[in-house]
Amino acid sequence: MRVSITDVARHAGVTPAVVSRVLNGDPKLQVRAETRDRVLAAARDLDYTPSHAARALRHNRAGALGLAVHDVANPLYGEIILGAQRAAAEAGHVLLLADIDGLARGDETFHRAVHGGAIDGLLLQRAGTPSDRKVITTASTRIPTVLLNDRSESLASVALDDAGGTRLATQHLVDLGHTRVAHLKVGGTQRSGQRVRGWRETLTRAGLSADPGWLVAGGHTVDSGLAGMRELLAVRPAPTGVVVGNVLAAIGALTAAREAGLRVPEDLSVIAFHDVTYAGHLVPSLTAVAMPMRELGAAAVALLLERLGGADPRHVVVRDPEPMLVARGSTAPPPA
């Protein structure tokens, strides 16, 4: 049996009201120190924990946040999830995980969770698929929603300093002496645009050309990077360095280069946006720009809680810590 507040009350010789008010520190409560102590002792003795459901019912808030992503198994999302989970726990909220593609397949559980008030707010990592739209409309009309890695006019959102990170990556290649630098971008989202901007600006500022032919669409999977790189390798004049918008895509890009008989970094330099633990163990080891994914997740939770507090939706860019260049073996000066 659960031990309820009534049990504690009986044990302490008071009514449930007193127990509740003591335990929650009601400032309007006047109570003798001795009574307070009896209540606290009883609660401790019985190992009392308030019922989550009863609280949720009474307060009309669940103390839970939802997190919906496309690919739980993607290590980058994993970092976001970790950051979000910790921040939520710190704030006394639990984090509930959902799978966007599952949801959109008419997953009734999610609908019930949102409309039934099982979660107070939603973090959403969309990827531009049709599923996203469905999920957003289901959720955002009922509960505050925060977009991760994205920007929106109507909803709150958090993003990384995509432009800054790409600038850093591009500048690294420029500093090495590259004059023909391509960009394998990640997709058609807003953040992709920021990255393109970072790439273009850096080249322009260095007096170099940002040839549109060097801007090719990849994706955030190994295969999309492979395909994008194959495409890019056919472009003339051929670039000597490429900024890849995602670390998994970069792995595919390395494969494509190898297929084409190009040596990395001697013939072609590759630098990835995002870093992963094993990047240093690839062959060649992969130079990357590490982005604060964990902090992104934490910031998203903070923003969501802020919204739950009644604040207006806003857009936040996570710049702390800054994007960091991790120079490894896949970048070098261009061939002479």
Added chain:
Amino acid sequence: MRVSITDVARHAGVTPAVVSRVLNGDPKLQVRAETRDRVLAAARDLDYTPSHAARALRHNRAGALGLAVHDVANPLYGEIILGAQRAAAEAGHVLLLADIDGLARGDETFHRAVHGGAIDGLLLQRAGTPSDRKVITTASTRIPTVLLNDRSESLASVALDDAGGTRLATQHLVDLGHTRVAHLKVGGTQRSGQRVRGWRETLTRAGLSADPGWLVAGGHTVDSGLAGMRELLAVRPAPTGVVVGNVLAAIGALTAAREAGLRVPEDLSVIAFHDVTYAGHLVPSLTAVAMPMRELGAAAVALLLERLGGADPRHVVVRDPEPMLVARGSTAPPPA
């Protein structure tokens, strides 16, 4: 405002009781078809969804399951999480994510979630750290708990066919003609023992020696694989093939071999337990035994639900689909 069951009742001209019983399909309810239709129509028109909290309070079960892992960002765990999440959703339960190391650091949120009845049961992927013990004692006395990738006498548990997978990997090397096959095991857990058994049995059955010197402890990180492999490379007589207990450790092992000037697979064959999407893009591409991680997650949820239904704890081994050999470029016949 939320639309409550009372609103629906008023709209349909009946009492809340009828609405509840119609919507939940109470077999003991006698109702005219016309009335039933009115109720259903009202519920649809008002877009009614029952309150999660109220149900949870009344039924004394939350409709939520907890999943606690050590490393959310680990791609292997990601697969488990995905499988569990989908299975839970299918069964009408939501999945709640927790971070074991966070929990053990005196995370009050988790304690409140378990003791407050926010989750009905817990899936736990332990790793043999002291944190695990704390979490287990917190949870398992209050709610049914299922151990993932492990075995226990007192608790329910699910595991993979670790012995079978290792047999498959070892046999692959034996078939290629290797006679000196080492095993870089993953740790001190029960499942590690199963793998050692698979390795030993296969070699013995082939009339080969399972030299204790060829059994070295690694781990499930890149670094632990690196360290373990360095150790193994000092052993004489040197093995010509090695079965690595984890794919991340295998990546570290490849690095160690490269450091030592060994060519893979010409001088040394490496095969990993577990497969990941990018394994084919490593250099050399990594031969691996793919294990049904997603199904493991799903089976764990099924077992937990079974326990919630009152069944006794039992141990389940997920054998469907079977471990599958994915032959790639890191294995070849031994040097002549």
Added chain:
DNA sequence: GGATGTAGGTAAACCGTTTTAATAACCGCG
């Protein structure tokens, strides 16, 4: 025509907390 049955509901308690308004006990004061 009174007992019996059955279809079609309804009333009310209950789950565990929180919170507001009310009340009892006590005190000093005139």
Added chain:
DNA sequence: CGCGGTTATTAAAACGGTTTACCTACATCC
């Protein structure tokens, strides 16, 4: 001694469902 003012505590409603027991028509049967 009766009154106002604290101080300490309580009673009760409310949150939104579910469920059991009960009630009311109406029809049936002998």
